Amino acid sequence: MKGGKQKYIMHLLQTENEQLRKLHDIVGKSIEEEHTLTDKLTGDEMQEKRTFGERLSDNVATFGGSWKFIILFALVLIIWITFNTAVEHNKSFDPYPYILLNLILSCIAAIQAPVIMMSQNRKEEKDRKRSVNDYMVNLKSELEIRHLHEKIDLSIIDQYNHLCSMQQKQIELLELLLKQIEPNHRQ
Numbered sequence: 001m002k003g004g005k006q007k008y009i010m011h012l013l014q015t016e017n018e019q020l021r022k023l024h025d026i027v028g029k030s031i032e033e034e035h036t037l038t039d040k041l042t043g044d045e046m047q048e049k050r051t052f053g054e055r056l057s058d059n060v061a062t063f064g065g066s067w068k069f070i071i072l073f074a075l076v077l078i079i080w081i082t083f084n085t086a087v088e089h090n091k092s093f094d095p096y097p098y099i100l101l102n103l104i105l106s107c108i109a110a111i112q113a114p115v116i117m118m119s120q121n122r123k124e125e126k127d128r129k130r131s132v133n134d135y136m137v138n139l140k141s142e143l144e145i146r147h148l149h150e151k152i153d154l155s156i157i158d159q160y161n162h163l164c165s166m167q168q169k170q171i172e173l174l175e176l177l178l179k180q181i182e183p184n185h186r187q
Contacts, residue, residue: 008169015158015165022154029147054122061119064112077101 050058063069080101084092094100 008165011165015162054118057115057118058122060112061116064116 080094081098084094084098084101085096
């Protein structure tokens with residue numbers, strides 16, 4: 001009976017070691033994949049260096065699309081019109097149809113529009129990269145969920161095997177007890 005207990009305990013230890021080894025392998029693979037994904041995501045952001053033109057277009061787009069620009073531009077227009085209409089009525093450098101002002105506004109619009117478009121194209125490219133990174137994170141999450149399912153399934157199977165093994169051992173012990181009790185009970 002002592003030899004059976006030792007075999008049973010050794011068998012339990014061996015199955016638990018196998019289960020721990022399988023879990024260790026799954027976790028190791030998962031950590032390795034996460035490390036690779038993290039390097040990829042942070043590597044793209046860190047390696048991005050903008051040229052002078054890209055920085056300039058971003059700054060122009062940021063300033064050109066702000067209330068600060070609108071208010072400043074409105075003030076310049078008001079000052080221009082007031083100066084050329086009221087102050088320098090006879091000697092103004094840009095009389096009423098304000099042809100020079102229209103030329104300046106057209107030039108600003110002609111230069112500002114492509115610069116803003118360049119900035120928007122860069123932001124669109126960043127958004128594309130971000131969506132690829134989001135996809136990779138979602139894919140990683142899906143893989144992690146699958147790994148968790150594998151771990152849970154493995155744990156359930158091992159617990160079921162352990163339970164069946166224990167139940168089998170209990171049945172054997174009960175049969176042994178029954179065999180020992182039956183001769184005593186017949187007397």
